[in-house]
Amino acid sequence: MADATTQHIAIIGAGLVGTGWSIVFARAGYAVRVFDAAVTRESLLDRLSQALDAMARYSLVDDVATILSRVEVVESIEAAVTGASYIQESVAEIVEVKRQVSAEIDRFLAPDAIVGSSTSGLPASSFTEECENRARFTVAHPVNPPHLIPVVEIVPAPWTDIDTVARTRTLMDNVGQAPVVLTREIPGFILNRLQGALLEEAWSLFEQGYASAADIDRTISHGLGLRWSFMGPFETIDLNAPGGIEDYARRFGPMFAGFAVDRRTSRWSDEGIARATAERRAALPSAALEARRAWRDERLMALLASFR
C-alpha cells in the first residue's frame, strides 16, 4: 500500500482505459487525480462505482467507498500533474493529440516524476521527442480493462532513461499489474504481435474452409487457452517434452516450421470477413453484443477470483 498522504498518481484521459487505471491505482492505496475535459466528476464516479461494485461481488476488492474516496477529479492537466509521482496518459490514439498532451504534461512534471502512455499502437518516439523531460516518458500499454487484465507492456523510446523503465516496472508490480519490458520499439509491441500471428493462422484456416469459426474458437477456449490462462507459451512447451524446451524444440521445431508452407498469405479478405460475420451474427445478434461483453467481464472476474 502506498502512503496516500504523499505523492499521488495522475490519470490524463478518463475513457474506458483511464477509468480502469483509476481503479488500479486507487485499489492499491494511491491518491488519484483524474483529468478529462469531457468527463464530469459525477459520470466518472458513477462508472467507477459500477465497476467496483461488480468486483466486490467477486471479492476482488473490499471497501468500495474507501477506494472511491481516493479518486479526485480535477479541472486541468496542470492540477493533475503538479506534485504527481507517476502520470498515466490515456488520451485518444491520435499522434497529434498525444504530442500536445505530452507537451503539457512535460511542462508541469515534478523533477522525479515519470509518465506512461496507454497507447496500443503509437511508439513513444512518435509523440515525446520534443519534450524537455523525454527521458522520463515511456509507453505503458495495458489491455482493456486494465483493472481486470493485469499485463502492462513497457516500451521505451530510444531516449527513454533505463531508470524510467525500471521504476515503471516496479510501480506496476507494486499495484498488482503484470509488467513486461521491451528493450526497444516494434510495431504492435509483443501482445498484439502474438495475437496477430494466431489470428492470421485462424483466418487462413477459416478462409480455406477447414472449419467453422466456432470450431476454430474451441481449439483455443477448450484447448490451448486453458493452460495459457496461467502459463505462457514458452513455459508450456518447456513442460511438454521430457527434457524441457530444448528437447521440445528439437522434436517439434521442424514440424512447426513446416506449417508455414501450407499457410495462405492473403488473410482478412473481404469474402472471409463476410462469412465470419454471417457466422458470428447467427450465433450472436448485434443487439446481444453488449450483453455478451458484460458476460465476458463477469467471466474474467470469476477467473481472477478463482486464482486467489
Next chain:
Amino acid sequence: MADATTQHIAIIGAGLVGTGWSIVFARAGYAVRVFDAAVTRESLLDRLSQALDAMARYSLVDDVATILSRVEVVESIEAAVTGASYIQESVAEIVEVKRQVSAEIDRFLAPDAIVGSSTSGLPASSFTEECENRARFTVAHPVNPPHLIPVVEIVPAPWTDIDTVARTRTLMDNVGQAPVVLTREIPGFILNRLQGALLEEAWSLFEQGYASAADIDRTISHGLGLRWSFMGPFETIDLNAPGGIEDYARRFGPMFAGFAVDRRTSRWSDEGIARATAERRAALPSAALEARRAWRDERLMALLASFR
C-alpha cells in the same frame, strides 16, 4: 450416462493419452476395455486411481470406485475391439505401427463400430487406406491429458464417411469433450497450427532480443490467455469493436497484416534455443520439471472446477 450393460468402448494403447481416454469414457458411464501389450492391469489401475483421486479432490468426479470398476484390462486387440461401439486408438506415433494396429482393429470391428485415432501429426489417410472398413476410421486428436483438456479434433481421411465424423462428434459431446470438426486433412490440424503460429512469433521476438522468454510468456498468462480460457480468438475480436467482428477487421486487419513485414523468417534457431533453454533452466532446474508438471495439472483441475 451410457448404459454400461450394452456396447463398450475399446482403448488400444494405454500410455498417458490412452489412460486419459479411459477416464473420459468411464467417467461418462461407459464400460471400457483397454489393451496395451506393455501395460499390466495393476499399473493401469494404479495410474487411473491416482488421476481420479486428484480429480475427486477438486470435485471433478464423485465416485472413484464406481468409475474404476468400469475399466477392464484385456489381453488382445481382438478382446478389446469385439463388440465395441467405439475404438479410441492411442498407440505410438509411428506410421507403420498405426497401420498394423488399424489393420488388426479393422479385422474385429463390429458392423456399426467406428474408430478414432489419437494421432497429433499423422493424417488418417497415411495408415487406414488398406482397411476394409476405412470409411469408419477417422482422427480424433485430443490434447494431453484428455481427461483435463476437453478439445478433440476430428479430422477425416478422404474416404472417411461423413456419418463417422458426425457420430464421433456426438459421442465426444456426450462424454463431455469439446469436439471440433475439420472438413479435410491439413498438417498440424487446427490446434497445433494456431500454437505454431503464435510460437513462431514468440521465437522471432525472443531471438531478436525484444524481451525475455518470461516477459513474452506474461503477455499470454497475464493478458491474452485469460480471455482465451473461455472464448476463442474470433469471439474475442467480435466483442472488441463496437460493431463486432466486421468492424474489428476493418479497423485492425491492416495493422495485423503489417506486422508480418517485421517478422524474422528464421525461427527455432540453435542460438535462440540455447538462450531460451538457459533462461528456462535458471527459472526452473531440470530436476524441478516433473513437479512443475504436477503443478500445471493441479492448476488445470482448479480451473475446471471454477468453471462449474
